[in-house]
Amino acid sequence: RAQEIVGDNELLATAEGLIYWQSVNVGLVPTEQYDELLSKAEACVTRIFAINPESSKGYGLRGAIRNNRADPAGAMADFKRALALDPNDPEALLWLGYNYAVAGRGALARALMERLQKVDPLTSINLCMFGMVAMFDGHYDEALRWTQRSVDIDPTNPSHRMVHALMLAANGHRDEATMMLERVAHDATDMAWARMAPAMAHALRGERREVLRVMTTELRAxxxxxxxxxxxxxxxxxxxxxxxxxxxxxxxxxxxxxxxxxxxxxxxxxxxxxxxxxxxxxxxxxxxxxxxxxxx
Known part of the structure; x- marks a missing residue:
């Protein structure tokens, strides 16, 4: 409807592409639809660059898609370009920081998270990601503080609660972690990955048979x-x-x-x-x- 009123533009194409990408990223659709939706997101990137060849939003969206296409090097290149064009792009700061963290470059990841906190200190995923950066650096006590803040701000977000539950378990609070995992499983039934929550709860209790029951071939796919x-x-x-x-x-x-x-x-x-x-x-x-x- 917005496109009918104002015509195609960079921000609308970015928003549309993010909807397609996020449907895959959080598992809102069956796995057989992943490629179709990522292709639609890529078509949005093409539209963005046709409007503005130097769009930081376009590079950020393409980087996110490349992450889901199992192309981490391409994703990092896009996020770097996005930040060169807009040093305060929150999505690029978030995901480039994440990519540095999983590559074992904690100092670089932390620098980006610290900048992100100055740009957008109250968005829950930014707090959760800082916790993950601390985790990847081996600092689980610090990670727990960040993930606690993320669920305090956004207590209904299932993915942040899942991460927080794992930080609780890693810090010795397994009972609290399993209760949170069970609530995630109850509250996020539309997301395929949410079935990982009861699997992890059973695993923390040492219930091997129940883990294997939950971890079906379909879920693994x-x-x-x-x-x-x-x-x-x-x-x-x-x-x-x-x-x-x-x-x-x-x-x-x-x-x-x-x-x-x-x-x-x-x-x-x-x-x-x-x-x-x-x-x-x-x-x-x-x-x-x-x-x-x-x-x-």
Missing amino acids: AVWGDDIFCWWAADALALAGEREGALEFVERVVALGWINYPFLARSEPFLANIRGEPRFAKLMERVRRAWEAFEA
Whole structure:
């Protein structure tokens, strides 16, 4: 309707593209629709650049899409270009910071998060992401403080509550974490990934059979395209002692750009059950080389 009134413009095309992308990013649609919606989002990028070839919003949207297309290098290039055009672009600050964090460049990630806090200090995802940056740096106590702030501001957001629950568990508050995970599962039934919440709750209780019951082939396929969801799957399966499945998902998060060697090899608490596996050791050697070779 807005396009009918004012015609196509950069902001409307960006908003439309973000709707398509977010439908995939948070799992609002079946997995078989992911490619179609990402293609629609890419068409919006084409429209944006036709209107403004130097659009920071266009680069930011394309970077987000590339993240979901398993192209972390392309995503980072786009986010960097977006920030060169607009140093205060909140989406680019958020996602470039995230990409630096998963690559094990904590200082760079923190610098972007600190700038983001000056630009937009009250949006809940920005607080949650600062917590994740702290987590990727091995500081789970600090991470918990940030994720607590995110759920205080936006207590109904299921993805932030999921992250906060994992921070609670990592800091020894497993009972509180499992209660929150159960509430997420109850409140976010429209999102495919939300079924990871009961899987993680069962895993934290050591209920292996229940974890495997929840982690169906369909659910595994639904989370396969997203690095964060694959991380949750790896954690749940590792805690349940399902080593092969956990290793498969750790390999997937590495393929999706996670080369933070200290985090994966040492500080991530829920992968302890698989660190003695030869397959894990071989993967970590590859991750270490990529981490050392990474150039920001």
